[in-house]
Amino acid sequence: MIAADAPGTGRALHKKRFMTHAQQGAWTRALLMGIYVVITAFPFYWMFITAFKTNSDLYTLSNNPLIFNELPRSGTSSTCSRTPGSAPGC
Numbered sequence: 001m002i003a004a005d006a007p008g009t010g011r012a013l014h015k016k017r018f019m020t021h022a023q024q025g026a027w028t029r030a031l032l033m034g035i036y037v038v039i040t041a042f043p044f045y046w047m048f049i050t051a052f053k054t055n056s057d058l059y060t061l062s063n064n065p066l067i068f069n070e071l072p073r074s075g076t077s078s079t080c081s082r083t084p085g086s087a088p089g090c
Contacts, residue, residue, distance in 0.1 A: 019027070050058065050065075052072045063069040 046066075049068070053068065054070050054072060057063055057068070057070045060069070
């Protein structure tokens, strides 16, 4: 906005902007890239979490699907023990 001339200066008074156009563009790009990264990384997070969940944790509907509700136990792989022809030390 341009106000009336300042008395005795002959210059118009300009309202100072919070951010310049270049800064607004940089913030917009950063925000859009952040949204893109979250949307792109979410499937990998989902695969990682569900790969290590126990069966009871996966099939209980009251559990939050985005976190471990029951901590995974090492050495108790149900897939290994049920697979025919699996390695003896499995």
